[in-house]
Amino acid sequence: MKYIVCVKQVPDTQGKVAVKEDGTMDRSKMAAIINPDDLNAVEAALTLKDSNPDAKVVVVTMGPPPAAGMLHELLAMGADEAVLVSGREFGGSDTFATSQILAGAISHIGIEADDVIFCGRQAIDGDTAQVGPQIAEKLGIPQISYAADIEQNGNTLKVKRVLEDGYMTIEADTPCLITCIKELNKPRYMTVSGILEFDKKPYSVFDYETLKDEPLIEADTIGLKGSPTNVYKSFSPPQKAPGRMIAANESGVKELAQELAAKHII
Amino acid sequence: MYDCTDIKSFSGVMVFCEAREGKINTTSFELLSEGRKLADDLGTELSGLLIGKDVKGLAGQIGGYGADKVYVVESPLLETYTTDAYTKVISDVVHEKKPEILLIGATNIGRDLGPRCAARLHTGLTADATHLDIDTGKYLDFLRESSTIDVDSMKWDMEDKGLKMTRPAFGGHLMATIICPRFRPQMSTVRPGVLKCAEFDQAKADSVVIEELKTDLSDADLKTRVLEVVKETKEIVDLLGAEVIVSVGQGIAKDPEKGIALASELAEVLGGGVVGASRAAVDAGFISGDHQVGQTGKTVRPHI
Numbered sequence: 159m160k161y162i163v164c165v166k167q168v169p170d171t172q173g174k175v176a177v178k179e180d181g182t183m184d185r186s187k188m189a190a191i192i193n194p195d196d197l198n199a200v201e202a203a204l205t206l207k208d209s210n211p212d213a214k215v216v217v218v219t220m221g222p223p224p225a226a227g228m229l230h231e232l233l234a235m236g237a238d239e240a241v242l243v244s245g246r247e248f249g250g251s252d253t254f255a256t257s258q259i260l261a262g263a264i265s266h267i268g269i270e271a272d273d274v275i276f277c278g279r280q281a282i283d284g285d286t287a288q289v290g291p292q293i294a295e296k297l298g299i300p301q302i303s304y305a306a307d308i309e310q311n312g313n314t315l316k317v318k319r320v321l322e323d324g325y326m327t328i329e330a331d332t333p334c335l336i337t338c339i340k341e342l343n344k345p346r347y348m349t350v351s352g353i354l355e356f357d358k359k360p361y362s363v364f365d366y367e368t369l370k371d372e373p374l375i376e377a378d379t380i381g382l383k384g385s386p387t388n389v390y391k392s393f394s395p396p397q398k399a400p401g402r403m404i405a406a407n408e409s410g411v412k413e414l415a416q417e418l419a420a421k422h423i424i
Numbered sequence: 425m426y427d428c429t430d431i432k433s434f435s436g437v438m439v440f441c442e443a444r445e446g447k448i449n450t451t452s453f454e455l456l457s458e459g460r461k462l463a464d465d466l467g468t469e470l471s472g473l474l475i476g477k478d479v480k481g482l483a484g485q486i487g488g489y490g491a492d493k494v495y496v497v498e499s500p501l502l503e504t505y506t507t508d509a510y511t512k513v514i515s516d517v518v519h520e521k522k523p524e525i526l527l528i529g530a531t532n533i534g535r536d537l538g539p540r541c542a543a544r545l546h547t548g549l550t551a552d553a554t555h556l557d558i559d560t561g562k563y564l565d566f567l568r569e570s571s572t573i574d575v576d577s578m579k580w581d582m583e584d585k586g587l588k589m590t591r592p593a594f595g596g597h598l599m600a601t602i603i604c605p606r607f608r609p610q611m612s613t614v615r616p617g618v619l620k621c622a623e624f625d626q627a628k629a630d631s632v633v634i635e636e637l638k639t640d641l642s643d644a645d646l647k648t649r650v651l652e653v654v655k656e657t658k659e660i661v662d663l664l665g666a667e668v669i670v671s672v673g674q675g676i677a678k679d680p681e682k683g684i685a686l687a688s689e690l691a692e693v694l695g696g697g698v699v700g701a702s703r704a705a706v707d708a709g710f711i712s713g714d715h716q717v718g719q720t721g722k723t724v725r726p727h728i
Contacts, residue, residue, distance in 0.1 A: 171595035222630035286551035386548030
């Protein structure tokens with residue numbers, strides 16, 4: 159039994175965001191972090207492994223070579239194996255091509271009847287929430303997105319799937335794919351023994367050569383060439399007019415109330 | 425023959441109208457209102473796709489918000505949303521009707537359904553668009569208003585009739601306009617509450633053409649089982665309709681509870697307002713995600 163977790167390294171959009179002259183993101187000036195929802199996905203797999211010690215947790219990412227650092231951290235957190243999918247041929251992929259490559263990589267690892275694939279709901283750089291469902295479609299397995307609770311009984315998973323005004327309880331048999339949200343769990347930290355021993359765990363790099371015989375990996379389904387969508391234009395939204403601070407005291411409150419009243423707002 | 429790269433064989437704008445418990449959601453009406461404008465700019469037809477169990481009676485509403493035609497697919501297996509059943513029905517309808525544009529509301533369900541459909545149909549999908557254009561002239565007007573791009577010093581293909589789908593990225597720090605030039609349909613999920621709803625037109629509602637389509641959906645197609653659907657009685661945060669919003673940010677970090685209490689007190693004093701929050705405040709766990717406003721949250725139109 160395997161729990162395969164797809165993760166992504168993203169620029170920290172909570173900190174200072176650096177935009178280049180041409181309106182694109184200057185990733186070199188921003189801190190790289192593990193996508194927050196993906197950490198919940200890793201924790202979901204590790205939690206299930208806690209009660210199924212024979213299961214193996216495999217973390218997979220697609221990205222440039224520096225993404226290896228993130229995989230090391232996840233091994234130190236408790237993952238058993240890590241795979242870095244990296245190659246020039248994969249660059250410029252949109253969500254369609256990315257899911258194609260990740261589905262190809264997962265097929266290469268091999269999916270068995272009792273495996274579960276986990277993804278974060280969405281990554282904070284693109285916020286698309288597309289790659290998880292698209293991997294499931296390309297692997298021909300069911301998906302449950304927005305998971306806030308997961309229970310496994312043998313080969314059946316029972317998932318609380320969040321809606322805007324409540325939730326659904328959904329059951330699916332393995333193999334299946336689940337996308338995880340923040341409400342699902344609280345990710346654990348790396349352990350000292352994990353940090354000391356992560357480099358003894360299996361670690362592989364899949365490049366184009368490794369994956370090229372996978373049926374999903376074709377020149378016209380991966381990379382920029384395999385991406386149905388293109389960026390037509392990107393731009394920064396206009397700066398808002400600066401706000402005005404009003405002192406947090408009685409005269410400030412008076413000033414605010416008078417101004418709102420003068421404008422007939424209150 | 426269906427060929428997703430044969431651009432000329434596709435025509436018309438289609439909107440997936442999401443119905444839950446016998447009610448079409450407002451987002452679908454926003455999409456129809458916008459879809460009407462896109463269809464007019466293309467000189468083509470706007471259709472609504474309505475699927476569920478006993479939903480035909482809702483078709484008039486879809487006409488009233490601008491659709492020329494409503495495709496209805498009914499089956500007991502479509503009563504509750506499942507990824508597998510809805511993906512199959514939508515993909516089958518797209519194969520048969522070949523719309524050049526397909527819009528889906530970016531609700532929790534739309535964001536589950538859209539990517540699965542796009543992958544099956546082998547086409548691109550823009551996520552959470554907040555602005556859509558066909559006409560290049562109108563797109564340039566939009567850029568003049570909402571970007572710092574020097575539009576007039578650049579060359580543009582004014583004849584281009586491709587769908588230009590604009591969305592926020594990187595937590596709203598950047599806007600990107602996405603196109604899907606080589607595949608059809610051009611698909612987008614669209615952020616709820618951003619596009620304006622047109623006036624309901626009773627005459628159009630009465631005259632809309634309804635076409636029922638058959639489906640060969642069977643139990644075997646459903647790989648997931650919905651055990652229950654639970655409505656939570658939690659207070660719904662109505663940011664979209666709020667006249668007054670008091671928003672909190674990272675500044676409440678010292679004492680989030682007190683900060684939120686102060687904000688709701690102020691909202692109350694200002695006439696029954698609602699508490700909003702920045703992404704930072706939501707990400708830090710001070711307040712739940714339904715309060716989030718802005719590029720990555722809800723688009724709101726309050727007086728204050």
